[in-house]
Amino acid sequence: MKKSIQKIGKRTIVFIRTAGHMFIFLMKSLCYIFIPPFKFKLFLKQIKFIGNKSLLVIALIGTFTGMVLALQIFYTLRKFGSEAMLGPAVALSLIRELGPVLSALTVTGRAGSAITAEIGIMRITEQIDALIAMALNPYRYLIVPNIAAAFVVFPLLTAIFDVIGILGGYIVGVKLLGLSSGTYFSQMKQYVDIVDIEIGLYKSICFGLIVSWISCYKGFYTSFGAEGVSKSTTEAVVLSSVFILISDYLIGSFYL
Amino acid sequence: MIKIIDLHKSFADQQVLKGVNLEIADKELVAIIGQSGGGKSVFLRHLIGLLKPDKGSIIIDGVDITKVNRKELDLTRQKFGVVFQGGALFDSVNIYDNVAFPLREKLMLKEDVIKQKVTEILEEVGLVGIEKKYPAEISGGMRKRVALARALVTEPKIVLFDEPTTGLDPILLHSIHNLIIDTHKKYGFTGVIISHDIPEIFDVVDRVAFLYKGKIVEVGTPKEIQNSTNPVSRHFITGKYDGSIEFFN
Ligand SMILES: Nc1ncnc2c1ncn2[C@@H]1O[C@H](COP(=O)(O)OP(=O)(O)OP(=O)(O)O)[C@@H](O)[C@H]1O
Ligand SMILES: [Mg+2]
Numbered sequence: 001m002k003k004s005i006q007k008i009g010k011r012t013i014v015f016i017r018t019a020g021h022m023f024i025f026l027m028k029s030l031c032y033i034f035i036p037p038f039k040f041k042l043f044l045k046q047i048k049f050i051g052n053k054s055l056l057v058i059a060l061i062g063t064f065t066g067m068v069l070a071l072q073i074f075y076t077l078r079k080f081g082s083e084a085m086l087g088p089a090v091a092l093s094l095i096r097e098l099g100p101v102l103s104a105l106t107v108t109g110r111a112g113s114a115i116t117a118e119i120g121i122m123r124i125t126e127q128i129d130a131l132i133a134m135a136l137n138p139y140r141y142l143i144v145p146n147i148a149a150a151f152v153v154f155p156l157l158t159a160i161f162d163v164i165g166i167l168g169g170y171i172v173g174v175k176l177l178g179l180s181s182g183t184y185f186s187q188m189k190q191y192v193d194i195v196d197i198e199i200g201l202y203k204s205i206c207f208g209l210i211v212s213w214i215s216c217y218k219g220f221y222t223s224f225g226a227e228g229v230s231k232s233t234t235e236a237v238v239l240s241s242v243f244i245l246i247s248d249y250l251i252g253s254f255y256l
Numbered sequence: 257m258i259k260i261i262d263l264h265k266s267f268a269d270q271q272v273l274k275g276v277n278l279e280i281a282d283k284e285l286v287a288i289i290g291q292s293g294g295g296k297s298v299f300l301r302h303l304i305g306l307l308k309p310d311k312g313s314i315i316i317d318g319v320d321i322t323k324v325n326r327k328e329l330d331l332t333r334q335k336f337g338v339v340f341q342g343g344a345l346f347d348s349v350n351i352y353d354n355v356a357f358p359l360r361e362k363l364m365l366k367e368d369v370i371k372q373k374v375t376e377i378l379e380e381v382g383l384v385g386i387e388k389k390y391p392a393e394i395s396g397g398m399r400k401r402v403a404l405a406r407a408l409v410t411e412p413k414i415v416l417f418d419e420p421t422t423g424l425d426p427i428l429l430h431s432i433h434n435l436i437i438d439t440h441k442k443y444g445f446t447g448v449i450i451s452h453d454i455p456e457i458f459d460v461v462d463r464v465a466f467l468y469k470g471k472i473v474e475v476g477t478p479k480e481i482q483n484s485t486n487p488v489s490r491h492f493i494t495g496k497y498d499g500s501i502e503f504f505n
Contacts, residue, residue, distance in 0.1 A: 130344040130346075133304045
């Protein structure tokens with residue numbers, strides 16, 4: 001009995017300490033985004049890295065998400081005789097919800113894990129120590145470029161996901177199920193508000209922050225050995241995904 | 257001048273350093289020898305402020321680096337060049353950019369000056385024509401030499417070498433040792449060299465310190481160490497087992 005209470009206490013302390021540590025890491029990184037000198041080249045390199053790694057998968061998942069969505073929603077709408085609403089229904093689901101979430105999860109798996117592994121390897125091979133020993137700040141070289149790039153790349157990838165998803169819905173709704181192309185798009189224009197697009201944008205920015213923050217943190221504080229890196233990578237992906245889904249709910253409930 | 261006073265360091269319940277005392281004069285070359293896992297790398301990481309001691313101080317040119325803030329610590333770090341045990345080359349950039357890195361980022365020199373310095377130092381370590389290769393594409397010995405070039409290219413006042421020659425063939429070992437002697441003559445840095453290459457290292461350094469069980473048990477010129485009457489040092493230097501050293505504790 002006493003032992004299990006001790007265990008709970010110990011876990012709680014570790015949890016709070018880790019949470020505080022992660023928060024301080026984030027605050028430090030965000031500060032360095034605004035204090036020169038900036039490593040602009042590394043920032044561009046990370047944009048290319050994250051975008052390049054994720055674009056193809058985003059396109060693929062986007063297409064099929066749109067197609068499945070159209071299929072499902074069409075089935076439901078037909079029961080009420082309002083198939084004409086397919087366009088807005090697909091677009092709203094994608095723009096408000098699925099676009100930001102699914103592209104964030106995709107980038108986590110593709111680029112987030114790669115970032116953790118890369119920084120983790122730099123930690124265990126003393127490359128981070130080498131930077132510090134040169135009196136240079138490793139945050140500027142490794143963390144800031146990733147977080148800054150995520151702010152730019154996530155909204156862009158989400159937008160691409162949305163557009164491709166809507167086209168996927170078009171293929172199913174118009175080409176396969178026989179809806180007229182005019183209805184699909186004109187209804188969409190009428191029902192999708194700028195607010196919906198804003199929500200999608202805020203979500204994607206928020207997810208970008210979460211993924212880059214956690215991926216960098218887990219890499220930066222990886223434990224030693226190759227197992228340390230693989231463990232950190234897994235943890236980064238799991239934790240990012242959980243945070244994405246929780247914050248998705250929070251932001252969504254805020255904007256109902 | 258580097259002065260290490262009563263340095264203690266533990267990890268969890270493992271005591272690694274138990275009161276290290278050592279003084280290193282300006283422009284002196286000192287070798288640290290000792291068992292594998294004996295805490296030599298841990299000791300070296302304290303000198304550049306990568307680890308904080310549990311107790312004790314490290315005074316470098318009058319500054320106690322265990323007490324100062326990050327900014328002042330970084331000022332002291334400017335004086336250093338470090339060769340890490342594994343090389344610690346940046347594997348996302350090629351050899352040229354690895355060596356150029358401290359010149360660009362730390363000293364902010366112009367590209368034409370950088371090019372001249374990098375070419376010169378790569379020639380000195382015998383690595384011409386591999387500038388475009390990446391660290392993963394060259395041999396372990398080459399990586400060691402690139403790390404050496406990167407540490408020396410900024411002409412630092414103090415250079416720390418963590419096993420710069422371990423795992424190299426005998427010819428390369430001597431050429432690296434000669435390189436250290438030559439660059440030391442040229443730039444006159446203070447050098448701390450961790451080495452397992454006994455007796456070769458004795459021809460390089462001014463003094464040898466023997467780290468055993470968390471303490472410096474003996475310091476002296478290579479001659480003094482070689483003629484030491486301390487049974488532990490004798491055993492370690494000759495490698496002949498006579499029961500003085502505890503191996504598995
Ligand atoms: N960051 C760390 N956390 C926990 N233990 C550590 C850490 N760094 C070193 N140690 C422990 O300290 C001891 C000394 O390690 P160190 O790397 O200094 O040995 P060494 O003398 O350099 O050996 P070698 O000649 O093999 O390089 C080892 O037992 C190691 O496990
Ligand atoms: Mg070592």
